[in-house]
Amino acid sequence: EDVRLRLNVEVTVASDSPPAPAPIESFEDMLLHPSIMKDITYHGYTRPTSIQAQAMTVALSGRDLLGCAQTGSGKTAAFAIPMIQHCLAQSPIWRGDGPLALVLAPTRELAQQIEKEVKCFSRSLECFRTAIVVGGTNIADQRSELRAGVDVIVATPGRFIDHLQQGNTSLSRISFIVLDEADRMLDMGFEPQIREVLHNLPKRHQTLLFSATMPVEIEILTQEYLTTPVQIKVGKVSS
Numbered sequence: 001e002d003v004r005l006r007l008n009v010e011v012t013v014a015s016d017s018p019p020a021p022a023p024i025e026s027f028e029d030m031l032l033h034p035s036i037m038k039d040i041t042y043h044g045y046t047r048p049t050s051i052q053a054q055a056m057t058v059a060l061s062g063r064d065l066l067g068c069a070q071t072g073s074g075k076t077a078a079f080a081i082p083m084i085q086h087c088l089a090q091s092p093i094w095r096g097d098g099p100l101a102l103v104l105a106p107t108r109e110l111a112q113q114i115e116k117e118v119k120c121f122s123r124s125l126e127c128f129r130t131a132i133v134v135g136g137t138n139i140a141d142q143r144s145e146l147r148a149g150v151d152v153i154v155a156t157p158g159r160f161i162d163h164l165q166q167g168n169t170s171l172s173r174i175s176f177i178v179l180d181e182a183d184r185m186l187d188m189g190f191e192p193q194i195r196e197v198l199h200n201l202p203k204r205h206q207t208l209l210f211s212a213t214m215p216v217e218i219e220i221l222t223q224e225y226l227t228t229p230v231q232i233k234v235g236k237v238s239s
């Protein structure tokens with residue numbers, strides 16, 4: 001699979017006011033933290049894919065984002081890199097005060113892939129902690145990891161809510177949230193958990209929602225919880 005082929009797919013961007021920022025076509029021009037830049041190079045990414053150029057620019061500008069793109073277009077880095085950059089901009093990062101960013105994903109496997117990628121782009125940073133919170137793994141281990149303090153949590157919705165209810169983590173400092181493969185999360189019945197999270201976030205936060213399809217339930221969530229989002233579509237998106 002050749003990323004260069006995907007660089008030319010059609011990308012459409014829509015936004016009510018204010019207009020969407022113009023895409024930045026190179027990682028160097030995105031003014032990322034030098035450690036993140038180093039890790040991008042180490043990871044072998046030489047230039048952003050089309051969705052990355054668009055989505056990263058939007059996310060780095062602080063806007064909410066609704067991203068519709070098929071798998072394989074490089075969405076993980078598109079949110080992971082701005083998320084890490086966002087966490088570094090929260091200063092000072094008090095350990096133990098609760099996570100700054102949260103990624104919700106439909107399955108354990110997907111959460112694991114995302115966590116791996118977040119770790120790839122934060123490996124040169126000192127003391128940047130990412131926790132994975134998924135079902136089918138030891139909840140006591142997760143509890144101690146969360147209680148020790150983390151910057152980013154990558155989770156499946158059910159297990160994340162379990163930890164919230166047990167008081168092992170909190171939403172009080174989350175200012176960046178990503179819903180990856182939101183349509184699949186809804187198909188799997190996670191809408192109540194997603195709403196529970198979105199409803200209880202601090203007032204000031206940035207939301208990125210990615211979905212391969214745009215069913216009406218996603219449109220409703222978007223209208224309820226995203227603030228003047230920039231909409232990015234790559235290729236054809238069915239409803």
Ligand code: ADP
Pocket residue numbers: 003044045046047048049052069070071072073074075076077
């Ligand atoms: P999606 O979430 O859209 O399905 P992924 O984030 O899983 O896509 O990326 C698909 C593949 O493309 C992965 O193997 C990833 O490492 C690779 N990839 C993503 N962005 C780039 C890039 N800018 N340069 C090279 N490879 C990339």
Ligand code: MG
Pocket residue numbers: 071072075076180
């Ligand atoms: Mg993905």
